[in-house]
Amino acid sequence: MSTATGTAQDTAEVREAAxxxxxxxxxxxxxxGKSTLTEALALHAAAITSAGAVHGKGDRRGVTSDWMSMEQDRGISITSAALRITYDDCVLNLLDTPGHADFSxxxxxxxxxxxxxxxxxxxxxxLEPQxxxxxxxxxxxxVPVVTFVNKWDRxxxxxxxxxxxxxxxIGLRPTPLNWPVGIAGDFRGLIHxxxxxxxxxxxxxxxxxxAQEEHLSAEQAAAVEEVAWDQAQEELALLEEIGAEYDPETFRAGISSPLLFGAALPNFGVAQLLRTLxxxxxxxxxxxxxxxxxxPVDAPFSGQVFKMQANMDKAHRDRMAFLRVCSGRFERGMVLTHATTDRPFATKYTQAVFGSERSTIETAYPGDVIALVNASALRVGDTLYDGPKVQFPPIPSFAPEHFAVARAKDTRTDKQFRRGIAQLDSExxxxVLSSDVRGEQAPVLAAVGPLQFDVVRGRMEQEFNAPVELSPLDYSIARRTDAASAPTLHSLSGAEVLTRRQDSELLVLVHNKWRLKVIQRDHPELTMEALLAGGVSA
Incomplete structure (x- = not known):
């Protein structure tokens, strides 16, 4: 077999896998009900045998995707979790995400x-604010959106x-793929x-x-459901009149959204959602x-790190980089190039993750999410590649709105304190912001929401044995600035300039919107650029 033929077969294999x-x-x-839905999808894909979402505080079990002890204690998702599921010859990489706005x-x-x-x-x-x-x-x-109306059993x-x-x-045209029989709280079934x-x-x-499913003909359904069936038929006729039909082009363009009804906790309608995906x-x-x-997906291997997480395995105290494969075929043991430093990166330890459970992964293809173990050299947004250099755009940071000075409660833990703060920053x-005035022993922590500080307290104490004191600062706005503007801004009342450690950018912190307007009015020549706010460009 010639090299050319072999290459053609390889690219065809990658395209098919993608x-x-x-x-x-x-x-x-x-x-x-996000985490509950995540588990219900895994259940219907036969990735698990029973769901872990159980009501009640005393005997509540954490869902499979909630692995952090703080998540299980509070019943909320704090970090994203990656679940890899095989279903009907497809590989589903399901990423559960924090629902709380503080972790957006x-x-x-x-x-x-x-x-x-x-x-x-x-x-x-x-529709709710988050x-x-x-x-x-x-x-x-x-990113195209599929809508799932949950809790129809309530x-x-x-x-x-x-x-x-x-x-x-939101200007998104819903195109229902199924329709409920019975009002919310009296969920009888679904019409495809x-x-x-x-x-x-x-x-x-x-x-x-x-959930157990019983398939009925229209005549049987009309006899069993009676008034509820007639009402559903009237609503379906109205949908036809207004043309609420699924269209692949407008779906991919973000104009319309396939919509389904169901209830994740009792597993109603989840099979249809899985099939739709x-x-x-x-x-x-x-x-x-x-x-x-x-x-192209069949180009040589490339991937981008979108998440860092440490100490998922408490026994090993490791650091894991979650990487989206963007092109090519990944093979465990490949020596890749780190685009930021041009240094080699070995991939000896590579895993697929299912909540807190792991398994070694030998190969991966575009769309897959893999976890690189002991990835201390990587940061969020970094690109790894094989062959000719390629680099993907960085993942922007949000504009923080809450600030606090961190100090070690015990000066004897200074080394652990510095290491812990650096790790939380890289994840x-x-x-983490710093300045010559405050010094390394008192970095400023910047967060989108105050619950992030609770995570810092918990992890610094539990993982690094370095309990911290956090002293809130009276700032609520951060703007990007430059070296020419920094001295003037730093001298103004109600403002402070610090360096963001992760990218060495200069940020100016300001007390409030009123103070920001005054500074911009009095000093229009100074650079004060907006950061991402709430997920979209400010």
Missing amino acids: AQRRTFAVISHPDA EDTYRVLSAVDCAIMLLDSAKG TLKLFEVCRARG PGREPLELLDEVEQQ RASGAYTKLHRTPGGATR VDLAPAAEARLDTSGEPR GVVQ
Whole structure:
């Protein structure tokens, strides 16, 4: 076999594998059921045998994707989790994300690594502030959205009202693929719009296993469901009148959104959502590099780090880089090049991650998410490649709104303190700012939300044995500045200039919007550029 033939076969293999990948994230407001839906999808894909979301505080078990002790204690997702699932000859890379607004920067990084997003709506609450914010991130990044209306087994709003809210508030035209029979709180089953088939759903104890499905003809359904069936038919007729039909082009363009109804906790409608992701969600495609050129999926290997996480395995105290494969075939043991430093990076220890569980991965293809172990040289946004150099655009940081000075409670832990702060900075848990005036022993931590500081306190004490004191600062705004403007800004009342460690950029912190306007009015010549705010360009 000639080299040319071998290369052609290799590229064909990569293209075929990329076409089988579906890489997506679940986004929503807190308490909409994101982690529960993640587990329900894994359950229906036979990746787990029973769901771990169990109500009640005393006997509550953490969901599979919530591995951090703080997540399990509080019942919220703080970090993103990567779940790799095989279903119907497709590899699903499902990225669960924090729902709480204080951790939206972590969600932003995840959205840089996916090809599609599931926007999860609470049937009673509809679009909520965090959902709106994250949808705008999807729109800015060109990520198509599938909408799942969750908790239809509980009292909620009218389905047509929810559809109207989505279209009116965010300009996304919903195109329902199924339709509920029975109002929210009296969920009988689902009508598949394309075929007209009806699936009646039966709850299983605690929703721990797959919901039992009973397939009925239209005549049988009408006899069983009676008034609820007639009402659903009237609503379906209205959808046809207004032309709310699925269109692949407008879906991929971010103009419309395939929409499904269900209830994640009892596993109602989850199978249809899983099928929709396999059939309709985009496969891995070419991604733009820093020059604006698309990197074909069958080009030599390249990938981008979108998340850093340390100490997922407490027994080994390791550091893991989550990397989205952008092109080519990855083989464990490859020696890649780190685009930032041009230094070699060995990939001896590479794993697939399912929540807190790991398994060694030998090969990966475009769209896959792999975890590189002991990746102390890497940071969020870094590119690794094989062959000719390629680099992907950096992943921007959010504009922080909360600031605090960190100091070690015990000066004897200074070494652990410095190491811990540096690690949290490199992971993106918080942004770490410093200045010659404050010194290395008192860095300023900058966060999108105050709960990030709770994570810092917990991890510094538990992982680094270096408890910290955090003293809040009276700043609420950060702007990018330059060396020419810094001395003047630093001398002004209500402002302070610090250096962001991760990229050495100069930031000016200002007390409030009023003070910022005064400075801009009195000193229009000074550089004060806006950072990303809430997930979109400010």
